[in-house]
Amino acid sequence: MTAEALARDLAALLGPAAAGRVFANEPMDRRTTFRVGGPADAFVSPASTLEIAAVLRFCRERGVPLTLLGNGSNVVVSDRGIRGAVLALGEDFARIEEGERGEGFREVHAQAGARLAVLAAFAGRLGLSGLEALSGIPGTVGGALRMNAGAYEHCMQEVVVRTEALDADGTAHAVEGAAHRFGYRASVFEDRGLIAARTTVRLAVDDPKRIAERTADYGQRRRASQPLDLPSAGSVFRRPPGHYAGRLIEEAGLKGVSLGGAQVSPKHAGFIVNAGGATAADVRDLMEQVRRTVEQRTGVRLEPEILFLGEW
Ligand SMILES: Cc1cc2nc3c(=O)[nH]c(=O)nc-3n(C[C@H](O)[C@H](O)[C@H](O)COP(=O)(O)OP(=O)(O)OC[C@H]3O[C@@H](n4cnc5c(N)ncnc54)[C@H](O)[C@@H]3O)c2cc1C
Incomplete structure (x- = not known):
């Protein structure tokens, strides 16, 4: 066809x-x-x-x-x-709605296509805390659920209570609490091939002004440390136990190294950026070069965090 x-x-x-x-x-x-x-x-x-x-x-x-x-x-x-x-x-597919209210908390429902940043801003306006650290992650709610996206010691697992999902046949499933099987950048959505359609997060009632201050502070930290002016997919490698991928890459002397249009970011060695005209092959080949060099120098094998889609 x-x-x-x-x-x-x-x-x-x-x-x-x-x-x-x-x-x-x-x-x-x-x-x-x-x-x-x-x-x-x-x-x-x-x-x-x-x-x-x-x-x-x-x-x-x-x-x-x-x-x-x-x-x-x-x-x-x-x-x-x-x-x-x-x-x-x-x-x-990005509707966000207020949900049930309880003692010191409130729930918010979000369709999977909603941006995490939009959900965080919605919550902040209502005086609901819990998404400030995640607000700078440029993904959708669905992508954040699948990846159990996280930053600054916080992750989706802390706030998600319930998700409506579909399997490959289009059959609906309700995923509750621990059944999300959240792990480090892992979840039931990956394990079982489920598509998250709508999720409910439970957030703590707090002062909107303090929430806005914390959100601004996390945003400032992100802008100071990450190459947000160039296209990328964030950290390319998972955090190896006991190490930081960015530090290992920097110590291997690879910060700023280029291959075609792809470059190990001079600002944050954990990122590979598209410095102009990169191809997907440039990105893959540079990742492989980084992986080989780090393993030779340190014995630590880096595993990709980013996902490869399509015909390779
Ligand atoms: C500048 C920058 C900074 C970043 N910082 C962080 C960070 O601090 N922390 C962090 O964790 N990540 C970070 N990332 C990576 C990325 O933003 C997150 O992994 C995000 O959660 C991906 O969401 P997405 O919607 O873009 O998913 P996509 O990249 O489109 O997809 C990722 C995976 O999720 C699956 N998926 C998408 N939607 C659904 C759904 N509805 N149901 C089930 N599976 C689904 C896809 O099939 C794919 O396997 C960063 C990326 C960039 C570019």
């Missing part, structure tokens, strides 16, 4: 309301924060759980490979792109 035919069938499946939400041969460098990667055959951005389920069933019945994407801030898409359909949960 051609990319055009696949996109046409997906648009027909979702009906007239899908106008502007289904694309053929969509360049993935526009849809990922690294700004690298070739086209996805079909790119679809559902606006409801029913639409997500319909796309899942369609792909399963037709044998179309399906790749799930949020804001594309933790991925490298190959230069050859992605075959089949990309199901992207973003601003078309």
